[in-house]
Amino acid sequence: MPSKRQCVRTAISCAFAAAAVLGLGAFSPAPPNTPGVSPTPRASVAEPPPEREVRALTATEIRRKGLDRFIDMSHQKETPPTLVDGSQNKAAASTPAPTDDFPVNSAGDLVSGCWSLETYDSVARAGIGYHTWCGDGTRITHTSTSCTGTGSPGYMYEGCASRTNYGVGWNAWDAGEQWHFCTSYDSSTGMCSTRTGPWQKNRYGADGQVWLLEWGN
Numbered sequence: 001m002p003s004k005r006q007c008v009r010t011a012i013s014c015a016f017a018a019a020a021v022l023g024l025g026a027f028s029p030a031p032p033n034t035p036g037v038s039p040t041p042r043a044s045v046a047e048p049p050p051e052r053e054v055r056a057l058t059a060t061e062i063r064r065k066g067l068d069r070f071i072d073m074s075h076q077k078e079t080p081p082t083l084v085d086g087s088q089n090k091a092a093a094s095t096p097a098p099t100d101d102f103p104v105n106s107a108g109d110l111v112s113g114c115w116s117l118e119t120y121d122s123v124a125r126a127g128i129g130y131h132t133w134c135g136d137g138t139r140i141t142h143t144s145t146s147c148t149g150t151g152s153p154g155y156m157y158e159g160c161a162s163r164t165n166y167g168v169g170w171n172a173w174d175a176g177e178q179w180h181f182c183t184s185y186d187s188s189t190g191m192c193s194t195r196t197g198p199w200q201k202n203r204y205g206a207d208g209q210v211w212l213l214e215w216g217n
Contacts, residue, residue, distance in 0.1 A: 050200045050215055051125060054081045054117040056208060057132075062114050070134045070142035071112035079113045081208040095203060095211045098165075098172045102138060110137025115208050119177070121198035123217050126150050127160060127179030133167075135206030143167045143204075147177040156182040156192070163201075174213070176201030 056078040062068050068076075084095075114134040121127035127149040134142040145164060149157035158180040165174040178199035182192035200215035 049212055050119050050122045052083065052117055052119045052202075052210070052212075054083065054115060054210055056081060057114040057116055062134075065114075065132075067114050067132075067134055067142060071114065071136060073112070075110065075112045075136075077111045077113055079111055079208045081115050081117075081210055084209065084211045095213070096172050096205065098170050098174075100166075100170045102171075111207065112136045112141075113208060114142070115204075117202070117204075117210060119200065119202065121149075121177075121179050121200065122215055123196060123198040124155060124181070126152070126155065126157065126181065127177065127198060129160075129162065129175075129177040129200075131175050131202070131204070133173055133204050135208070137207045138171065140167050140170055140173045140204070140206050143173050143175070145175050145177075147179070149179050149181070151181075154183070154185065156185045158182055158195070171206055173204040174201060175204065176213075 057065070057067070058078060059073065059076055062071070062073070062076065112135065114132065117131045119129045119131065127147065129147040130145065132142075132144045133140060143164065145162045147160040147162050149160055151157040160177055160179040162175065162177050164176075167173040176199060178197055181196050181198075182194070183196050184194045185192050196217055198215070198217045201213045203211040203213050205211075
């Protein structure tokens with residue numbers, strides 16, 4: 001840092017120096033993805049939360065997709081899904097602890113259903129994840145997930161991977177993606193000098209709940 005006397009003569013230089021120090025102190029790299037662990041829901045200060053579009057599947061869609069074998073269609077209902085964001089500190093007390101230990105006949109006459117969610121990475125909205133799950137109100141009865149991405153000039157899509165935990169037979173299903181992008185591609189050399197890897201993770205309940213657990217880059 002410049003001395004007090006130097007600061008009097010060069011106030012602008014001191015302002016830039018102070019800003020640089022503050023900037024370094026505020027930087028915190030995103031934590032690594034740990035899909036096999038069930039973390040405490042928390043907010044990410046580095047990026048905005050991912051965008052998600054979720055809805056209940058109709059009986060016609062369920063039959064057309066062959067999902068009717070995973071639920072009791074006599075108790076099927078289009079239960080509106082609920083979204084709970086850890087980014088708003090709402091999920092810490094309400095996210096269920098995963099369990100596969102249930103009382104006998106615990107499902108009973110509970111409503112069954114299937115839901116579909118599209119989720120996008122929080123960095124450039126260029127990574128897309130597709131999650132489908134069914135439940136009987138107590139247990140998850142079916143899960144499926146896939147992911148893809150799109151590129152643009154200077155932002156090349158290089159692939160993605162879906163990771164899951166718990167699921168069928170449990171009261172919860174954890175699913176997430178990590179995308180890989182080149183952010184500085186040199187077409188003349190075919191080399192990429194910098195990359196980014198946005199990732200996110202959701203938890204799904206047996207009657208349509210969705211909790212945003214964590215995300216980063």
